[in-house]
Amino acid sequence: MDALLRTIDFALYIFLIILMASVIFSWLYNFNIVNRHSQFVRMIGNFLYQTTEPVLRPIRRILPDTGSIDFSPLVVFLIIYFLQSLIMNARISLLFGG
Known part of the structure; x- marks a missing residue:
């Protein structure tokens, strides 16, 4: 059970990082800091958008x-x-039985 909880926690952490990247990317894109015409920039933006x-x-x-x-x-x-x-x-309760 602890392994399942750790896996879920890690997945939430990864999504949190992707969400932060999406927010920062949207600022960079809207303030025209990144090159809007770059295919690489569009690929990153598309990935972040589809994920979040x-x-x-x-x-x-x-x-x-x-x-x-x-x-x-x-x-x-x-x-x-x-x-x-x-x-x-939940993990603390599982590990220490209380």
Whole structure:
């Protein structure tokens, strides 16, 4: 059971890194810091979008429209933090029997 919890925690951590990369990439893209015409940049953007959008889209539907500021990544960060805290508490309970 501990191995399963560690695997889930690691998967959440990887998704957290991809989500942070997506947020930073969107800033770089929107402020025209990266070359929008580069195929490599488009490939990275497409990967980040396809990876994070299935999680962010339902949250965007729930959140009120705030114009150009997207708070959905912040909500996902909080959800992941909460899930990782639950996993850590479950692992402690498993390891120490209490």
